[in-house]
Amino acid sequence: MNRSELGAALRVLRQASGKEAKAVARSAVMSASKLSKIETGKLAPSADDVDRILTAIGVSDGVKAEYMEAARAVATEATAWRLIQRAGLHKAQKQLQAVEARMSLLRLFQPALMPGLLQTPEYMRAILSRHDDLTEDTVRRTISARLERQQVLYDTSKTLRFVITEPVLRWLIVPPLVMAGQMDRMITLSRLPNVDIGVVPLAGPKHDIPNHAFVIRDDRAVSVETVHADVVVTDPKDVALYVAKFDGFTESSLSGDELKGFLEGVRDDLLQQRETG
Template structure:
Protein backbone atom coordinates (compact mmCIF):
# COMPACT_ATOMS: atom_id res chain seq x y z
CA UNK A 1 0.00 0.00 0.00
CA UNK A 2 1.50 3.34 -1.05
CA UNK A 3 0.59 6.70 0.45
CA UNK A 4 -2.15 7.59 -2.02
CA UNK A 5 -3.71 4.15 -1.59
CA UNK A 6 -3.59 4.65 2.15
CA UNK A 7 -5.57 7.88 1.84
CA UNK A 8 -8.25 6.19 -0.26
CA UNK A 9 -8.44 3.32 2.24
CA UNK A 10 -8.97 5.81 5.07
CA UNK A 11 -11.86 7.36 3.15
CA UNK A 12 -13.42 3.91 2.69
CA UNK A 13 -13.14 3.27 6.42
CA UNK A 14 -14.70 6.63 7.25
CA UNK A 15 -17.61 6.11 4.83
CA UNK A 16 -18.20 2.63 6.28
CA UNK A 17 -18.37 4.13 9.76
CA UNK A 18 -21.09 6.55 8.67
CA UNK A 19 -19.18 9.52 10.09
CA UNK A 20 -19.02 12.80 8.21
CA UNK A 21 -15.66 14.22 7.19
CA UNK A 22 -16.22 17.28 9.37
CA UNK A 23 -16.71 15.17 12.50
CA UNK A 24 -13.67 12.99 11.80
CA UNK A 25 -11.49 16.02 11.04
CA UNK A 26 -12.56 17.63 14.31
CA UNK A 27 -11.83 14.44 16.25
CA UNK A 28 -8.44 14.09 14.54
CA UNK A 29 -7.54 17.73 15.35
CA UNK A 30 -7.04 18.75 11.73
CA UNK A 31 -8.86 20.88 9.19
CA UNK A 32 -11.53 19.31 7.01
CA UNK A 33 -9.52 20.49 4.00
CA UNK A 34 -6.47 18.52 5.16
CA UNK A 35 -8.54 15.38 5.72
CA UNK A 36 -10.05 15.74 2.24
CA UNK A 37 -6.60 16.07 0.65
CA UNK A 38 -5.41 12.96 2.49
CA UNK A 39 -8.46 10.95 1.42
CA UNK A 40 -8.08 11.96 -2.23
CA UNK A 41 -4.35 11.24 -2.33
CA UNK A 42 -3.35 14.88 -2.79
CA UNK A 43 -1.55 14.98 0.56
CA UNK A 44 0.58 12.20 2.04
CA UNK A 45 -0.46 11.51 5.63
CA UNK A 46 2.11 11.12 8.38
CA UNK A 47 1.87 8.13 10.70
CA UNK A 48 0.55 10.52 13.35
CA UNK A 49 -2.13 11.78 10.95
CA UNK A 50 -3.23 8.20 10.28
CA UNK A 51 -3.28 7.41 14.01
CA UNK A 52 -5.51 10.40 14.75
CA UNK A 53 -7.86 9.72 11.82
CA UNK A 54 -8.30 6.06 12.79
CA UNK A 55 -8.96 7.05 16.41
CA UNK A 56 -11.55 9.61 15.30
CA UNK A 57 -13.25 7.03 13.06
CA UNK A 58 -13.31 4.55 15.92
CA UNK A 59 -11.94 1.42 14.23
CA UNK A 60 -11.13 -1.80 16.06
CA UNK A 61 -7.65 -2.40 17.51
CA UNK A 62 -6.90 -5.01 14.84
CA UNK A 63 -7.85 -2.68 11.98
CA UNK A 64 -5.88 0.15 13.56
CA UNK A 65 -2.78 -2.03 13.95
CA UNK A 66 -2.99 -3.11 10.29
CA UNK A 67 -3.27 0.44 8.97
CA UNK A 68 -0.63 1.84 11.31
CA UNK A 69 1.84 -0.82 10.15
CA UNK A 70 1.17 0.24 6.57
CA UNK A 71 1.55 3.92 7.45
CA UNK A 72 4.86 3.39 9.23
CA UNK A 73 6.25 1.26 6.45
CA UNK A 74 5.92 4.04 3.88
CA UNK A 75 6.48 7.12 6.00
CA UNK A 76 9.79 8.95 6.20
CA UNK A 77 9.08 12.65 6.02
CA UNK A 78 11.27 15.71 5.89
CA UNK A 79 9.82 19.12 6.64
CA UNK A 80 12.08 22.13 6.09
CA UNK A 81 12.52 24.34 9.15
CA UNK A 82 11.54 27.36 7.06
CA UNK A 83 8.13 25.77 6.43
CA UNK A 84 7.70 24.96 10.13
CA UNK A 85 8.66 28.53 10.95
CA UNK A 86 6.29 29.92 8.35
CA UNK A 87 3.40 27.90 9.80
CA UNK A 88 4.25 29.15 13.30
CA UNK A 89 6.82 27.78 15.74
CA UNK A 90 4.32 28.04 18.60
CA UNK A 91 1.89 25.89 16.60
CA UNK A 92 4.62 23.28 16.14
CA UNK A 93 5.08 23.22 19.92
CA UNK A 94 1.34 22.66 20.39
CA UNK A 95 1.40 19.80 17.88
CA UNK A 96 4.25 18.20 19.83
CA UNK A 97 2.26 18.68 23.01
CA UNK A 98 -0.64 16.73 21.49
CA UNK A 99 1.69 13.94 20.38
CA UNK A 100 3.35 13.71 23.79
CA UNK A 101 -0.03 13.59 25.52
CA UNK A 102 -0.69 10.27 23.76
CA UNK A 103 2.71 8.61 24.25
CA UNK A 104 3.98 6.73 27.29
CA UNK A 105 7.77 6.67 26.71
CA UNK A 106 10.06 9.36 25.31
CA UNK A 107 13.78 8.78 24.70
CA UNK A 108 15.83 11.75 23.55
CA UNK A 109 19.49 11.98 22.56
CA UNK A 110 20.99 15.45 22.23
CA UNK A 111 24.72 16.13 21.60
CA UNK A 112 24.38 19.89 21.01
CA UNK A 113 21.76 21.70 23.08
CA UNK A 114 19.76 21.18 26.24
CA UNK A 115 16.57 19.37 25.16
CA UNK A 116 13.57 21.65 24.73
CA UNK A 117 11.52 19.84 27.39
CA UNK A 118 14.26 20.65 29.92
CA UNK A 119 15.08 24.23 28.93
CA UNK A 120 14.60 27.25 31.17
CA UNK A 121 12.74 30.26 29.71
CA UNK A 122 16.01 32.19 29.61
CA UNK A 123 17.79 29.44 27.69
CA UNK A 124 14.89 29.13 25.24
CA UNK A 125 14.81 32.84 24.60
CA UNK A 126 18.59 33.06 24.12
CA UNK A 127 18.60 30.19 21.62
CA UNK A 128 15.59 31.45 19.67
CA UNK A 129 16.87 35.03 19.63
CA UNK A 130 19.93 33.91 17.65
CA UNK A 131 17.64 33.70 14.63
CA UNK A 132 17.44 37.27 13.42
CA UNK A 133 14.37 36.57 11.28
CA UNK A 134 12.23 35.71 14.31
CA UNK A 135 10.20 38.59 15.68
CA UNK A 136 9.99 39.29 19.40
CA UNK A 137 6.33 38.22 19.30
CA UNK A 138 7.25 34.89 17.67
CA UNK A 139 9.90 34.26 20.32
CA UNK A 140 7.46 35.12 23.11
CA UNK A 141 4.70 32.84 21.80
CA UNK A 142 7.12 29.97 21.16
CA UNK A 143 8.61 30.20 24.66
CA UNK A 144 5.12 30.25 26.19
CA UNK A 145 4.04 27.21 24.14
CA UNK A 146 7.17 25.25 25.07
CA UNK A 147 6.74 26.02 28.76
CA UNK A 148 3.17 24.76 28.54
CA UNK A 149 4.42 21.64 26.80
CA UNK A 150 6.84 20.97 29.68
CA UNK A 151 3.92 20.25 32.02
CA UNK A 152 3.90 16.71 30.61
CA UNK A 153 7.08 15.99 32.62
CA UNK A 154 4.99 15.92 35.80
CA UNK A 155 2.66 13.22 34.45
CA UNK A 156 4.00 10.13 36.23
CA UNK A 157 2.15 7.82 33.85
CA UNK A 158 4.82 8.76 31.30
CA UNK A 159 8.54 7.99 31.32
CA UNK A 160 11.20 10.38 30.02
CA UNK A 161 14.77 9.30 29.34
CA UNK A 162 17.28 11.94 28.23
CA UNK A 163 20.87 11.28 27.19
CA UNK A 164 23.05 14.33 26.51
CA UNK A 165 26.78 14.68 25.98
CA UNK A 166 29.03 16.63 28.34
CA UNK A 167 29.68 19.41 25.76
CA UNK A 168 25.98 20.33 26.06
CA UNK A 169 26.77 21.40 29.64
CA UNK A 170 29.67 23.59 28.56
CA UNK A 171 28.70 24.96 25.14
CA UNK A 172 28.36 28.70 25.65
CA UNK A 173 25.63 29.31 23.11
CA UNK A 174 24.20 31.38 25.98
CA UNK A 175 25.92 33.57 28.61
CA UNK A 176 27.50 31.69 31.57
CA UNK A 177 24.85 32.97 34.00
CA UNK A 178 22.06 31.57 31.78
CA UNK A 179 23.84 28.24 31.37
CA UNK A 180 24.47 27.97 35.13
CA UNK A 181 20.76 28.45 35.80
CA UNK A 182 19.98 25.89 33.11
CA UNK A 183 22.20 23.29 34.78
CA UNK A 184 20.36 23.85 38.08
CA UNK A 185 17.13 23.17 36.19
CA UNK A 186 18.53 19.94 34.74
CA UNK A 187 19.57 18.74 38.19
CA UNK A 188 16.15 19.57 39.61
CA UNK A 189 14.18 17.81 36.86
CA UNK A 190 16.40 14.74 37.06
CA UNK A 191 15.02 14.15 40.56
CA UNK A 192 11.50 13.58 39.24
CA UNK A 193 10.63 9.88 39.59
CA UNK A 194 9.72 9.48 35.91
CA UNK A 195 12.59 11.55 34.46
CA UNK A 196 16.07 10.13 33.85
CA UNK A 197 18.82 12.51 32.71
CA UNK A 198 22.11 10.90 31.76
CA UNK A 199 25.33 12.54 30.59
CA UNK A 200 27.93 10.95 28.30
CA UNK A 201 31.27 12.19 29.73
CA UNK A 202 34.12 13.47 27.59
CA UNK A 203 36.62 11.29 29.43
CA UNK A 204 37.05 7.65 28.53
CA UNK A 205 36.97 5.60 25.37
CA UNK A 206 33.88 5.98 23.21
CA UNK A 207 31.86 3.26 21.50
CA UNK A 208 29.88 5.36 19.00
CA UNK A 209 29.55 8.75 17.30
CA UNK A 210 27.02 11.42 18.39
CA UNK A 211 25.88 12.20 14.84
CA UNK A 212 22.82 14.31 15.58
CA UNK A 213 19.90 14.81 17.92
CA UNK A 214 16.89 12.50 17.77
CA UNK A 215 13.73 11.74 19.72
CA UNK A 216 12.02 8.35 19.98
CA UNK A 217 8.37 8.42 21.05
CA UNK A 218 7.33 4.98 22.26
CA UNK A 219 8.67 2.58 19.63
CA UNK A 220 6.59 4.11 16.88
CA UNK A 221 8.34 7.18 15.54
CA UNK A 222 11.69 8.95 15.56
CA UNK A 223 12.17 12.66 14.93
CA UNK A 224 15.61 13.62 13.64
CA UNK A 225 16.86 17.21 13.64
CA UNK A 226 19.09 18.14 10.71
CA UNK A 227 20.42 21.55 9.69
CA UNK A 228 17.69 22.20 7.15
CA UNK A 229 14.75 20.02 8.18
CA UNK A 230 12.94 17.89 10.69
CA UNK A 231 12.78 14.26 9.55
CA UNK A 232 10.18 11.85 10.91
CA UNK A 233 10.96 8.14 10.60
CA UNK A 234 8.30 5.50 11.25
CA UNK A 235 9.48 2.35 9.47
CA UNK A 236 9.91 -0.16 12.36
CA UNK A 237 13.28 -1.31 11.00
CA UNK A 238 14.64 2.24 11.07
CA UNK A 239 13.10 3.01 14.46
CA UNK A 240 14.92 -0.04 15.84
CA UNK A 241 18.26 1.41 14.68
CA UNK A 242 17.66 4.55 16.73
CA UNK A 243 16.51 2.57 19.76
CA UNK A 244 19.75 0.58 19.63
CA UNK A 245 21.85 3.75 19.25
CA UNK A 246 20.09 5.40 22.18
CA UNK A 247 20.54 2.31 24.36
CA UNK A 248 24.25 2.21 23.57
CA UNK A 249 24.79 5.82 24.64
CA UNK A 250 22.60 5.35 27.72
CA UNK A 251 24.71 2.38 28.87
CA UNK A 252 27.90 4.46 28.72
CA UNK A 253 26.43 7.59 30.29
CA UNK A 254 26.50 8.86 33.85
CA UNK A 255 23.21 8.69 35.70
CA UNK A 256 21.77 9.36 39.15
CA UNK A 257 24.08 10.97 41.70
CA UNK A 258 27.05 10.71 39.33
CA UNK A 259 25.42 12.90 36.67
CA UNK A 260 24.13 15.30 39.33
CA UNK A 261 27.67 15.77 40.65
CA UNK A 262 28.91 16.51 37.13
CA UNK A 263 26.11 19.05 36.59
CA UNK A 264 26.97 20.78 39.87
CA UNK A 265 30.69 20.75 39.09
CA UNK A 266 30.23 22.41 35.70
CA UNK A 267 27.77 24.91 37.20
CA UNK A 268 30.35 25.86 39.84
CA UNK A 269 32.98 26.33 37.10
CA UNK A 270 30.61 28.67 35.28
CA UNK A 271 29.94 30.62 38.47
CA UNK A 272 33.65 31.04 39.14
CA UNK A 273 34.33 32.20 35.58
CA UNK A 274 31.51 34.73 35.88
CA UNK A 275 32.96 36.08 39.11
CA UNK A 276 36.39 36.33 37.45
CA UNK A 277 34.93 38.47 34.66
CA UNK A 278 33.49 41.03 37.06
Protein backbone atom coordinates in the same frame (compact mmCIF):
# COMPACT_ATOMS: atom_id res chain seq x y z
CA MET B 1 -0.75 0.67 -0.85
CA ASN B 2 0.56 4.06 -2.03
CA ARG B 3 -0.27 7.41 -0.47
CA SER B 4 -3.25 8.03 -2.79
CA GLU B 5 -4.74 4.64 -1.91
CA LEU B 6 -4.07 5.19 1.79
CA GLY B 7 -5.75 8.61 1.68
CA ALA B 8 -8.76 7.25 -0.17
CA ALA B 9 -9.09 4.40 2.35
CA LEU B 10 -9.00 6.86 5.23
CA ARG B 11 -11.75 8.89 3.56
CA VAL B 12 -13.89 5.76 3.16
CA LEU B 13 -13.40 4.89 6.82
CA ARG B 14 -14.35 8.39 7.91
CA GLN B 15 -17.45 8.47 5.73
CA ALA B 16 -18.49 5.02 6.98
CA SER B 17 -18.21 6.27 10.55
CA GLY B 18 -20.67 9.08 9.78
CA LYS B 19 -18.27 11.72 11.16
CA GLU B 20 -17.78 15.05 9.43
CA ALA B 21 -14.32 15.93 8.16
CA LYS B 22 -14.12 19.02 10.37
CA ALA B 23 -14.87 17.01 13.50
CA VAL B 24 -12.28 14.36 12.66
CA ALA B 25 -9.66 17.01 11.84
CA ARG B 26 -10.32 18.78 15.13
CA SER B 27 -9.98 15.56 17.14
CA ALA B 28 -6.83 14.65 15.20
CA VAL B 29 -5.26 18.05 15.97
CA MET B 30 -4.87 19.09 12.34
CA SER B 31 -6.54 21.55 10.00
CA ALA B 32 -9.49 20.49 7.88
CA SER B 33 -7.49 21.43 4.77
CA LYS B 34 -4.66 19.07 5.78
CA LEU B 35 -7.12 16.22 6.28
CA SER B 36 -8.65 16.97 2.89
CA LYS B 37 -5.21 16.86 1.21
CA ILE B 38 -4.44 13.53 2.89
CA GLU B 39 -7.78 12.02 1.84
CA THR B 40 -7.31 13.16 -1.77
CA GLY B 41 -3.71 11.94 -1.99
CA LYS B 42 -2.23 15.42 -2.38
CA LEU B 43 -0.32 15.11 0.90
CA ALA B 44 1.54 12.06 2.16
CA PRO B 45 0.50 11.46 5.78
CA SER B 46 3.04 10.58 8.44
CA ALA B 47 2.42 7.48 10.53
CA ASP B 48 1.45 9.81 13.38
CA ASP B 49 -1.08 11.60 11.15
CA VAL B 50 -2.69 8.26 10.31
CA ASP B 51 -2.70 7.23 13.97
CA ARG B 52 -4.48 10.43 14.99
CA ILE B 53 -7.01 10.20 12.15
CA LEU B 54 -7.87 6.59 12.93
CA THR B 55 -8.21 7.41 16.63
CA ALA B 56 -10.50 10.32 15.80
CA ILE B 57 -12.63 8.13 13.53
CA GLY B 58 -12.85 5.45 16.24
CA VAL B 59 -11.90 2.32 14.31
CA SER B 60 -11.30 -1.06 15.94
CA ASP B 61 -7.84 -2.11 17.12
CA GLY B 62 -7.60 -4.62 14.30
CA VAL B 63 -8.39 -2.07 11.60
CA LYS B 64 -6.03 0.42 13.19
CA ALA B 65 -3.16 -2.10 13.25
CA GLU B 66 -3.71 -2.90 9.56
CA TYR B 67 -3.67 0.73 8.46
CA MET B 68 -0.75 1.68 10.70
CA GLU B 69 1.30 -1.06 9.07
CA ALA B 70 0.45 0.40 5.67
CA ALA B 71 1.29 3.92 6.85
CA ARG B 72 4.71 2.87 8.13
CA ALA B 73 5.43 1.10 4.85
CA VAL B 74 5.06 4.30 2.82
CA ALA B 75 6.64 6.78 5.20
CA THR B 76 9.95 8.26 5.98
CA GLU B 77 8.75 11.82 6.19
CA ALA B 78 10.99 14.89 6.04
CA THR B 79 9.54 18.30 6.86
CA ALA B 80 11.79 21.30 6.21
CA TRP B 81 12.29 23.56 9.22
CA ARG B 82 11.37 26.58 7.08
CA LEU B 83 7.94 25.04 6.45
CA ILE B 84 7.49 24.30 10.16
CA GLN B 85 8.42 27.90 10.93
CA ARG B 86 6.09 29.21 8.24
CA ALA B 87 3.18 27.23 9.70
CA GLY B 88 3.94 28.60 13.18
CA LEU B 89 6.49 27.40 15.72
CA HIS B 90 3.91 27.56 18.50
CA LYS B 91 1.61 25.30 16.45
CA ALA B 92 4.46 22.81 16.09
CA GLN B 93 4.79 22.78 19.88
CA LYS B 94 1.06 22.09 20.20
CA GLN B 95 1.35 19.19 17.76
CA LEU B 96 4.25 17.74 19.75
CA GLN B 97 2.20 18.12 22.92
CA ALA B 98 -0.59 16.06 21.33
CA VAL B 99 1.89 13.36 20.28
CA GLU B 100 3.47 13.24 23.75
CA ALA B 101 0.05 13.02 25.39
CA ARG B 102 -0.50 9.68 23.65
CA MET B 103 2.92 8.13 24.25
CA SER B 104 4.05 6.20 27.31
CA LEU B 105 7.83 6.17 26.72
CA LEU B 106 10.11 8.87 25.35
CA ARG B 107 13.83 8.45 24.74
CA LEU B 108 15.71 11.54 23.58
CA PHE B 109 19.38 11.89 22.62
CA GLN B 110 20.83 15.34 22.11
CA PRO B 111 24.52 16.12 21.36
CA ALA B 112 24.13 19.81 20.55
CA LEU B 113 21.32 21.58 22.38
CA MET B 114 19.40 21.36 25.64
CA PRO B 115 16.24 19.30 24.97
CA GLY B 116 13.14 21.48 24.74
CA LEU B 117 11.35 19.62 27.51
CA LEU B 118 14.19 20.48 29.91
CA GLN B 119 14.77 24.10 28.87
CA THR B 120 14.26 27.06 31.18
CA PRO B 121 12.29 30.03 29.80
CA GLU B 122 15.54 32.04 29.73
CA TYR B 123 17.26 29.36 27.66
CA MET B 124 14.31 29.19 25.26
CA ARG B 125 14.34 32.94 24.74
CA ALA B 126 18.10 33.07 24.20
CA ILE B 127 17.93 30.30 21.59
CA LEU B 128 14.89 31.66 19.74
CA SER B 129 16.13 35.26 19.80
CA ARG B 130 19.15 34.25 17.70
CA HIS B 131 16.83 34.19 14.69
CA ASP B 132 16.34 37.68 13.30
CA ASP B 133 13.29 36.58 11.28
CA LEU B 134 11.29 35.66 14.40
CA THR B 135 9.11 38.42 15.79
CA GLU B 136 8.79 39.06 19.52
CA ASP B 137 5.23 37.76 19.37
CA THR B 138 6.41 34.51 17.75
CA VAL B 139 9.11 34.07 20.39
CA ARG B 140 6.63 34.71 23.20
CA ARG B 141 3.98 32.35 21.85
CA THR B 142 6.53 29.60 21.20
CA ILE B 143 7.92 29.88 24.73
CA SER B 144 4.42 29.74 26.18
CA ALA B 145 3.54 26.65 24.11
CA ARG B 146 6.78 24.88 25.06
CA LEU B 147 6.26 25.59 28.76
CA GLU B 148 2.76 24.14 28.50
CA ARG B 149 4.20 21.12 26.73
CA GLN B 150 6.60 20.56 29.66
CA GLN B 151 3.68 19.50 31.84
CA VAL B 152 4.22 16.00 30.45
CA LEU B 153 7.27 15.78 32.73
CA TYR B 154 4.95 15.55 35.73
CA ASP B 155 2.70 12.83 34.29
CA THR B 156 3.81 9.74 36.21
CA SER B 157 2.03 7.44 33.76
CA LYS B 158 4.84 8.22 31.31
CA THR B 159 8.57 7.51 31.37
CA LEU B 160 10.87 10.15 29.92
CA ARG B 161 14.56 9.40 29.39
CA PHE B 162 17.07 12.00 28.25
CA VAL B 163 20.72 11.49 27.34
CA ILE B 164 22.86 14.48 26.35
CA THR B 165 26.58 14.90 25.80
CA GLU B 166 28.84 17.11 27.92
CA PRO B 167 29.44 19.67 25.11
CA VAL B 168 25.73 20.59 25.35
CA LEU B 169 26.47 21.93 28.84
CA ARG B 170 29.59 23.86 27.85
CA TRP B 171 28.67 25.21 24.41
CA LEU B 172 28.04 28.86 25.27
CA ILE B 173 25.47 29.67 22.65
CA VAL B 174 23.72 31.29 25.64
CA PRO B 175 25.29 33.41 28.42
CA PRO B 176 27.03 31.49 31.27
CA LEU B 177 24.37 32.58 33.78
CA VAL B 178 21.58 31.15 31.61
CA MET B 179 23.49 27.89 31.25
CA ALA B 180 24.10 27.77 35.01
CA GLY B 181 20.35 28.06 35.51
CA GLN B 182 19.93 25.09 33.21
CA MET B 183 22.18 23.02 35.45
CA ASP B 184 19.91 23.72 38.42
CA ARG B 185 16.85 22.90 36.31
CA MET B 186 18.32 19.56 35.26
CA ILE B 187 19.21 18.66 38.85
CA THR B 188 15.64 19.41 39.93
CA LEU B 189 14.01 17.46 37.09
CA SER B 190 16.31 14.47 37.58
CA ARG B 191 14.62 13.91 40.96
CA LEU B 192 11.23 13.27 39.34
CA PRO B 193 10.33 9.56 39.63
CA ASN B 194 9.47 9.15 35.95
CA VAL B 195 12.32 11.24 34.50
CA ASP B 196 15.82 9.87 33.84
CA ILE B 197 18.60 12.24 32.76
CA GLY B 198 22.07 11.10 31.74
CA VAL B 199 25.12 13.02 30.55
CA VAL B 200 27.85 11.38 28.49
CA PRO B 201 31.13 12.94 29.70
CA LEU B 202 33.97 13.80 27.35
CA ALA B 203 36.45 11.84 29.46
CA GLY B 204 36.86 8.12 28.91
CA PRO B 205 36.74 5.80 25.90
CA LYS B 206 33.78 5.97 23.53
CA HIS B 207 32.19 3.24 21.45
CA ASP B 208 29.87 5.30 19.25
CA ILE B 209 29.61 8.67 17.50
CA PRO B 210 26.99 11.32 18.48
CA ASN B 211 25.94 12.03 14.90
CA HIS B 212 22.77 14.01 15.53
CA ALA B 213 19.80 14.46 17.82
CA PHE B 214 16.89 12.03 17.75
CA VAL B 215 13.73 11.23 19.70
CA ILE B 216 12.16 7.76 20.02
CA ARG B 217 8.52 7.53 21.03
CA ASP B 218 7.15 4.13 22.16
CA ASP B 219 9.34 2.13 19.73
CA ARG B 220 6.95 3.31 17.01
CA ALA B 221 8.60 6.38 15.51
CA VAL B 222 11.87 8.27 15.57
CA SER B 223 12.22 12.00 14.88
CA VAL B 224 15.67 12.86 13.56
CA GLU B 225 16.83 16.48 13.62
CA THR B 226 18.96 17.45 10.63
CA VAL B 227 20.16 20.91 9.62
CA HIS B 228 17.37 21.46 7.11
CA ALA B 229 14.50 19.23 8.25
CA ASP B 230 12.81 17.05 10.82
CA VAL B 231 12.83 13.47 9.51
CA VAL B 232 10.34 10.93 10.90
CA VAL B 233 11.31 7.26 10.67
CA THR B 234 8.71 4.54 11.29
CA ASP B 235 10.12 1.33 9.79
CA PRO B 236 10.57 -1.05 12.78
CA LYS B 237 14.05 -2.12 11.63
CA ASP B 238 15.20 1.50 11.45
CA VAL B 239 13.59 2.34 14.80
CA ALA B 240 15.50 -0.56 16.36
CA LEU B 241 18.80 0.96 15.18
CA TYR B 242 18.05 4.14 17.11
CA VAL B 243 16.96 2.23 20.20
CA ALA B 244 20.30 0.38 20.19
CA LYS B 245 22.19 3.64 19.74
CA PHE B 246 20.31 5.27 22.61
CA ASP B 247 20.96 2.29 24.89
CA GLY B 248 24.67 2.45 24.07
CA PHE B 249 24.93 6.11 25.04
CA THR B 250 22.89 5.44 28.19
CA GLU B 251 25.41 2.85 29.32
CA SER B 252 28.26 5.39 29.16
CA SER B 253 26.31 8.27 30.75
CA LEU B 254 26.41 9.66 34.28
CA SER B 255 23.22 9.50 36.35
CA GLY B 256 21.95 9.78 39.91
CA ASP B 257 24.29 11.29 42.52
CA GLU B 258 27.20 11.09 40.09
CA LEU B 259 25.26 13.24 37.62
CA LYS B 260 24.28 15.72 40.33
CA GLY B 261 27.90 16.25 41.34
CA PHE B 262 28.96 16.60 37.72
CA LEU B 263 26.27 19.20 36.95
CA GLU B 264 27.12 21.17 40.08
CA GLY B 265 30.75 21.26 38.93
CA VAL B 266 29.80 22.54 35.47
CA ARG B 267 27.49 25.13 37.04
CA ASP B 268 30.31 26.39 39.29
CA ASP B 269 32.60 26.67 36.25
CA LEU B 270 29.95 28.71 34.43
CA LEU B 271 29.41 31.05 37.37
CA GLN B 272 33.15 31.59 37.63
CA GLN B 273 33.28 32.47 33.91
CA ARG B 274 30.54 35.03 34.50
CA GLU B 275 32.47 36.60 37.36
CA THR B 276 35.75 36.78 35.46
CA GLY B 277 34.26 37.59 32.05
